[in-house]
Structures are given as C-alpha cells and as structure tokens.
Amino acid sequence: MMLRIALSSFVGECDNIEYASIPNPDESYRAVIFQRDCGATTGFNTQISILQFNDDLTDSAGNIFIIDGHPKDVAPTVSWASENTLIIHHVLDGSEYKSERVWGWFGSVTINYSTSGS
Template sequence: MPMPLFLKNLLLALLLLAGVLLGLLVAGSALALWAFGEAMCGNEVMAEYPSPGNQHRVVVFQRDCGATTGFSTQASLLDADEALGNEGGNLFVSDTNHGAAPAVSVVWMGERALVLRHHAAARVFKSVPKRDGVRISYEADAGFSGPGEAPERRP
C-alpha cells in the first residue's frame, strides 16, 4: 500500500529540519573551537623598536597557545600608538626550532625600511616583505644569539 502524500511531506519536512539542525550544530561547534583556541593564546612582549620618526614601531613578542603547541617568536608592525592585540604577528612568525634559535632583533634603516635579523636555525613560517608602506628585509645569521648583537641603527 502506498504511503499517503501528507506522510511523505511530513517525513520530508522532518528530514530537512534534521539536516538544518545538524548543519547548525557543526557550524556552531567549529565557531566555538576557533574562539576557544584564540582565547587560549597569549602574547608576551619581548622588545619594541620605534621607527626613527616615531610613526611606527615593531613589537617582537612570544606567542603561546597552550600546552599542545610550542612558543613562537613573532613580530608585528604597528602604528606608534596602536596596541598589540591577541593575534599572531603581521610581519614575522617563527618558532625556535626546539631552542636552537632564541631571538630576533630589528634595525630601522629609515622611516620606511627595516631589517629583521634572526638566527639561521629558526623555522620561519611568515616573513612579509612590505606592510603599510614599510619595506622589510630579513637576515638569517647562524651566529646571531640575541637583540644585544643587533647592529647600530643606520640612516
């Protein structure tokens, strides 16, 4: 005996509703995991390097996103009065390669150019060549061990 039309329509509506609810559950779970993951991260400022004209500054910081990930060294180019948010670096992201590459330093070459120096053993995941009109070059140096070794600021 064939199923009455109203039962077919009811079954179809219930299946559609179940699909929509499942989709909302999956999307909500993904959003919650993303938000929770960002909330677990924190930035600890290691050094700040103001530009010669004090229009910008580069903030070098250590980012920690919990026990399942290692620390990373990152850098962001910010306006002089802009706060560092709880997000990843907009210029440079590296990890220390299990402690082999400890630090980075910044040398401004003028208001619109800078050099970011890091240990050659650092695993670099992001190195942006230009941001907000500032050119960034990168130097990897196997003998580099910290910001105290940075060359003097050049005009």
C-alpha cells in the same frame, strides 16, 4: 574536543607577551617582538608585528614574521634603516612560518632580512 583545540589558535584564545618594542626614527611605527602563547598544546614561538606607534599589541598573530622558539632564545635583532625600512637580522632558511617583505598600504614599510645572522 580536538576541533576546539585546533580552532583555539584562530579565535582569540591566545595571549601575546611582549618581548621588545623598537620604534622607527620618526616614531610613527614600532616593531614589536613577542611570544604568542596558545596554551599547553602548542610550543613556543616568536613573532614580530609592525604597529602604528601608539597602537597596543592585540591578541592577533604576528603580521610580518613568525618562527619556532622562545624569544629569549631565537628573537632576531631588529633595527630601522629609515622611517619606512625595517631590517630583521635573520637569515631566511625556509623554517619561518611567515616572513613578509612589505607591510601596509599607504606609506608602507619595506622589510629586509640580513644576509648574516648578526
């Protein structure tokens, strides 16, 4: 039973609940802030993924940013500086599970983190 609980986070037994979707200026991408719910044995967490504009949020983990806490309490403000530059207004302090700086191969997106919490 313990092995099943541990593996459930990796085999698609989680649900993602979208909190906000922020399109880039030319609407080719969007940043999606969401809560990932993997059942009663896990705490709240906030995740961010960059998706192609028309793609749906799947049941995968965030591809660029993951922190503890419910989105209504800890979700950073997210904005686009350009078509290929995303700004996450969050000071990196080492508590993040994931904090990527680049997403994608061709026409990749650069991710910058603000130096202040605003």
